[in-house]
Amino acid sequence: MRQSVEERQERILLLVKERGSLRVAQLADELGISAVTTRRHVEALAEQGLLRRAHGSVAWPDAPAADPAPLPGQQRGAASSAVLGLVVPAAYYYYAEVIRGVKAAANAAGARLVLGISDYRPEEDAAQIASMLDTGVHGLLLTPNWAADTPTAEEEGRILGLGVPTVLLERRAASGSAAAELDRVCTDHVHGACAAVRHLAGLGRRRIALLARENTPTAGYVATGYRTGLAALGLTAPMTAAETAAAADFEARLRRIPDLVADGRVDAALVHTDTDALVLLQHLQARGLRVPEDIALVAYDDEMAALADVPLTAVAPPKQALGEAAVGLLLSRLAEQPGTASPRRHLDLLPQLHVRASTRVAAEG
Structure with a gap:
């Protein structure tokens, strides 16, 4: 028998209260529903203050969130490197060099890179981002597929509600908009x-x-x-x-x-x-x-x-330099101490x- 929304959310609350904290992906497996649907339930419960979300995990309000999964070769509990998610429209033509720059900068910093390709489809943007959040990325580098030069109110809301530091890569939001307060790196x-x-x-x-x-x-x-x-x-x-x-x-x-x-x-x-x-x-x-x-x-x-x-x-x-600069901005944001925040940065690189x-x-x- 199909469970109602209320029954699913009650089941989520029981599981999290029992275990203290869980990965969203683990919750999805236990409930037998998709990770995207599970995230929606978790977000609704978190907005009511009934749960606490952090980096792809969910915790009871007075319990610590689950640690991110260790990187290959690391023991759980050991200091882990940052996990960065990159979502771009394609892995060829223009973006091949951008990806190369992101990968080089991430490797140099000891960070792990997770790559998602949207194939120029807005709905795939959302799917790739949701998957990365569920696996516990610490920050995101995004080249979203906006129909116009700047996001609609709905697109802006999705970007601002991700819950992890985000840097826009080769995308600009209109001056004065909320999305314009995100860090970004673009070609002039x-x-x-x-x-x-x-x-x-x-x-x-x-x-x-x-x-x-x-x-x-x-x-x-x-x-x-x-x-x-x-x-x-x-x-x-x-x-x-x-x-x-x-x-x-x-x-x-x-x-x-x-x-x-x-x-x-x-x-x-x-x-x-x-x-x-x-x-x-x-x-x-x-x-x-x-x-x-x-x-x-x-x-x-x-x-x-x-x-x-x-x-x-x-x-x-400067495609490769764009990727390198975007990683630098994101890692700098991730390194900030809780309660502190440096000014947002808009970096324009000149082509040759x-x-x-x-x-x-x-x-x-």
């Missing part, structure tokens, strides 16, 4: 796009186009940097807003660039990402247009730009411009 993509525009203008290019898909967390910052860079140099975008709206489909805008180059309306382009920059290069070559003589190209991300037929100049976010053949010849000419 506005600066990166500005640097690309300055570089192209320095080559004498005045008709600089932007090609960026609108459905990525980075695109908005790249677009802001592009517009800021043009304005600082007294330049205007070669495509009007009406023309851009008329070709709202990204692939259609990309295919139109060779026509604009042939007509003399575009002589340079900043393209986010590398993959789309490579596709544009192929379209240009198919029309007999030369890079960089007819059009100078700068890619954004620098994952595979150097492998192009004409190696592409690219803006390179790697100049290659897609702009170099024009500079020499």
